[in-house]
Amino acid sequence: MSVEALLALVAALLQAGGMLAAAPLLRTGIKKMKARLQNRQGPPLLQGYYDLAKLLGKESVQSETASWVYAAGPRAYFATVVAATTLVPVLVAAAPLEATGGILLLVGTLALGRFALATAALDTGSPFGGMGSSRDMTIAALAEPALMLGLFASALSVGTMNLGVLVRDLVQQGPSWHPSDLLAFAGLFIIVIAETGRIPVDNPATHLELTMIHEAMALEYAGPDLALVEWASAVKELLYLTLLVNLFLPVGIATGFAPGALLVALGAWAGKVFLLAVAVTLVESTNAKLRLFRVPELVSVSLGLAFLALAIRFL
């Protein structure tokens, strides 16, 4: 194994581990900020970790009607999301496994995880699983073109589909503040809200039967299986926010592995993700959940923004 491959392997392990470690904090942080906006105290910041630890320690319960697909679903979902973190530059302007693929592989891998979870949700025979699966696949199908176009808009302006190369070029150029970037950012922000199951598309805090989407898919899971789903969803959210901040605000990202630069990068990344988390919180706190059949309108706004972003840059 060459030195480069070994380095990539170590970086991949560190980055995946780091994202796994940081993700529960993001989820709890948003919950806490939401609570503060509602004049409540909210959970302690480490609550996410307590929950995961507790769930992982519980016994495994499985439906009698389910097959091996039920157990495979959460594991595949977790595996794809964790693997996907190695395709995205986080602290350094390089992704550990950038040599294996770029934006299309990232989107494809996340789609694989979604497919696994949505399929597994049908396995228990509970109507809720089917409901969640159907709605999640519907929204994902509508969101996919908008997500792709939004990413294409920012990637094509630099001229690469590889996230590592893309962020390196962006760091050299600095933030461009080109109007097309702002449009693409707005479009992608909507999609990130939809993909991570946040209000106004989905409500992560509800288990009300008729409005659940993502939660309905996970409803039949308990104990360690549930822990995997929750954890992976948190990592996925962190992944999307990281992608957004590094694509559109490439400030403070380290270009090498010098300890000082890495510390600065860590601070910058945490700060930028925090800002975006505040934005997500504000959106969640000031909006009502949309009816399912209004979601396509929201998503088509995003699609329109992405098209506009491409149009004003290239036409």
Place this chain on the structure above:
Amino acid sequence: MSLLDPADVLPAALTFRLGIIALAVALSGRDFASRVVAFAGSAIASAGTGMLASHVLSSGADVEGVLIRHHASGLSLGYDVDGLSAWFLIVLAVLAVPVAVYSLGYVAHPHLRHRSAFLGAVFNLLVGAVEVVLAAGDVLTFLCAWEVMTLATAALVVTEHEERSSRRAAFLYLALSHLGTGCLIAGFLTLASASPTLSFSTLLSQAPAAVSMPSVLFVLFFVGFGVKAGIVPLHVWLPEAHPAAPTSISALMSGVLIKTGICGIVRVCAFGLGTPLLSWGVLVVLVGGVSALLGVLYALMQHDVKRLLAYHSIENIGIILLGLGAGMIGLAYGRSDVAALGVSASLYHVLNHAVFKGLLFLGAGGAVMATGTRQIEHLGGLLRRMPWTGLCFLVGAMAISGLPPLNGFASEWLTFQAFLFGFRGSTEPLVHLLFPVGGALLALTTALAAACFVKAFGITFLALPRSRSAADARESPAVMLAPQVVLAALCLGLGLFPGFVLATLGPVVRSLPGFAPLPDVSAGHLAMISGLESFDRIVPGTFGVAILAAGVVALLLTMRRRAAARRVPTWGCGGELTAATEYTATAFSKPLMMIFAALYRPNRQVEALTEVSPYFAREVRYRSEIEPTFERHLYEPLVRAVMRVAGGMKVLQAGSLHAYLGYVIAMVVTLVLFAWWSS
């Protein structure tokens, strides 16, 4: 290959097939014997032509020869296996061999057993005809084989001729096919008028310069081949005819037969009529995008598993055309690198679609045979009873949904690259408008396909059985499972080694006119690069290992408790959990039906039967159907118009011998006058 002159392989294989057909018919009283002779023989013959094709690709030299020569008239039917033919012959062999093996088990089913001789003989006729269509060296051979292929297909569609729907499907297929063949004959005659011989090579290399209106020719050929390929709006026969045939035949029809249309489009329309015009490429991209999207949207509403798969064939033909269209536009702008990406993507997807669609049809056939129904609403829970069929179907479902690291992802990745790299490298406003639309359509199509296959797999194979027959289903015999396992392994292999596939495809693409010097888009067997190394590259295998490693972490995290997974009943919302409370396929696709209501124009009726009080329904009947848009708004008016014209013609052709004699005399007189006048 050393024992045999390559030029003899194809005639030998065809002669062998003729012998098999004769033997199968002779054995028609003894079902088992005629089945084994016909299908085992077909597998051997297909393997032979597959080896010939791979010899052509590896040696880089065409294999030409003569099939039949009639010395008295000097007429001869020749063949010419060039790179493109060889690629499609390999696609055919990759599917035809497993399908033939599978048929050994499938045709043994009590419903079909007594038709063994018929099915075996026509199956051989069909595969042989497709081989000649793909390898034809001249127009005459091509048209003869094309017609045999059409008729053999129609014969297989009416296998269950007792069913009215089968007969109707075959009629529709024949009517549209002959419309297409008519266009092809018109096109070839126009080309032939400017060429000294009828062989494809001279016809296509010399004729374009001599033809005044290439765009008219392009449209004629595009319609002619498009009918066979099933492009929207010429697709209406496909979802009727494919499900009507026995399932193993459906696999062949969806996997390979429609690709003969694609082969023709690539050979003649796209690159045979001179450098493609920009407008042709735009047309192909638009038709491809519409076919892909409408195909998957209609598939979502199907709950008959074979119809669902048939609509997905329309979708995949659309994806193939998207890549091809991007390639044509690239060539029209003189960008042979973009063109190579597009055409490679398209040809790669031809192979992938054959593999995963064949696999899905074979799996569906097993389920249909085991349960006696094609309605997925009556299935469920089959994974426990048919574990191997279920696993293979899942692999096929993931491949067709374009999920990494399976083969569907690889070719769709390449199609995206054709659009993205083409966009990046171009300054043309048209490209900047059209290519993002193409990319967005492809993304939407892929994601909708994933939704459709979550439904198809989940409702069919998971949770509780919804009928007695699903509960009693038994796993297919090994002879039917082995081909599925092989095809599933191919789905994985073709996804993990995209570089190998592209290296094989390289000579094929380079043999097309206009592509001569090309950068290699494969980088080793495991990787693909797009245009430039820094634009995008992919190594699905390595990343697959990363996913597996993360999966192991997930297993370790939950390991300690896994051994003692407690089994409990699913909570049935306070009631008893039965198959009736499960989510149905109709419910699953309902949100999409409502979102795309403008297209589907759903028509639903809910009827509550009550006895005492309107609040306590004894029975609720729900009926929902979507409007068959093309049939109703395009074909019905067309058929009415044709019937009206035909009705008018009755006046001329009323069965009176005197009138007919009068016409003949009038014609002769006119001709004589004309001859006198012109001399």
